[in-house]
Amino acid sequence: MEVLNKSKLIVKDLYKKFDNKDILKTISFDVKEGEFLSVLGPSGCGKTTLLRILIGLETQTSGTILMDGEDISHLKPDERGMGIIFQNYALFPNMTVLENVEYALKLHEQTKKDSRKIALSTLEAIGMHDQINKRPNQLSGGQQQRVAIARTLALNPKIVLLDEPISALDVSMREVMKKELKEIQKKFNSTMIFITHEQEEAFYLSDRIMVMSEGNIEQIDTPRNIYEHPANQYIKDFVIAHLDSKLASLCVCTGKKVYEE
Numbered sequence: 001m002e003v004l005n006k007s008k009l010i011v012k013d014l015y016k017k018f019d020n021k022d023i024l025k026t027i028s029f030d031v032k033e034g035e036f037l038s039v040l041g042p043s044g045c046g047k048t049t050l051l052r053i054l055i056g057l058e059t060q061t062s063g064t065i066l067m068d069g070e071d072i073s074h075l076k077p078d079e080r081g082m083g084i085i086f087q088n089y090a091l092f093p094n095m096t097v098l099e100n101v102e103y104a105l106k107l108h109e110q111t112k113k114d115s116r117k118i119a120l121s122t123l124e125a126i127g128m129h130d131q132i133n134k135r136p137n138q139l140s141g142g143q144q145q146r147v148a149i150a151r152t153l154a155l156n157p158k159i160v161l162l163d164e165p166i167s168a169l170d171v172s173m174r175e176v177m178k179k180e181l182k183e184i185q186k187k188f189n190s191t192m193i194f195i196t197h198e199q200e201e202a203f204y205l206s207d208r209i210m211v212m213s214e215g216n217i218e219q220i221d222t223p224r225n226i227y228e229h230p231a232n233q234y235i236k237d238f239v240i241a242h243l244d245s246k247l248a249s250l251c252v253c254t255g256k257k258v259y260e261e
């Protein structure tokens with residue numbers, strides 16, 4: 001594999017088997033500093049397993065994970081400096097928005113003293129500063145997801161992993177969150193790995209997309225290169241045909257391209 005100096009994360013020969021079944025079939029890839037990488041694939045292709053191994057909730061059968069050049073393969077989740085955002089928000093229902101964001105900051109020695117200040121400035125950056133005294137059940141799904149994002153970003157993680165974070169939202173809110181997520185990533189200059197089975201989401205949000213099937217990487221490239229130069233028949237069927245059928249008429253109507261430049 002081409003090893004790039006600017007890589008934030010390098011995954012080398014990652015292999016995972018469950019019950020004698022190969023789930024990740026010796027995959028290698030890198031993620032660059034500040035990059036938004038989507039992992040796109042159908043249900044069961046190994047996306048969640050990959051994400052759980054990256055964050056340390058699952059152990060790989062073999063292979064190495066390097067962050068900033070350091071081998072983190074066997075570190076505990078809280079030693080890896082990664083943040084994770086789940087589909088179901090996972091907010092504490094009995095805490096206010098501010099308390100939810102402050103909670104984890106108070107647990108860390110480096111951020112304990114300034115926890116309120118950091119929580120408030122992150123909520124402000126994410127546009128939730130006028131909701132800080134509300135509890136999660138007083139917020140819309142999109143607002144709850146923004147609080148979950150603020151809670152993760154407040155800790156200043158080296159990499160943010162997003163596990164289908166907008167899938168649970170209704171269609172119109174998904175469109176809003178897609179745009180917001182892109183703005184938030186630019187504002188915080190975060191390195192993000194985004195898990196999704198939605199082709200349009202991946203094409204809209206990503207600098208690069210890693211398309212997976214059955215534990216293999218089928219193609220990893222920019223949306224434009226994947227669209228214009230699909231690597232194989234699988235990409236043509238799973239990605240291009242889907243985008244063409246869903247978006248072609250829309251693009252003709254709006255004059256937009258399938259991918260953002």
Ligand SMILES: Nc1ncnc2c1ncn2[C@@H]1O[C@H](COP(=O)(O)OP(=O)(O)OP(=O)(O)O)[C@@H](O)[C@H]1O
Pocket residue numbers: 018019023041042043044045046047048049050197
């Ligand atoms: N703890 C486990 N024990 C045994 N098999 C597992 C375990 N976790 C996942 N698998 C299997 O690994 C394969 C990949 O699952 P994984 O959840 O990583 O896929 P996915 O692409 O994230 O799918 P989805 O989008 O449905 O979550 C599946 O066949 C699944 O049954």
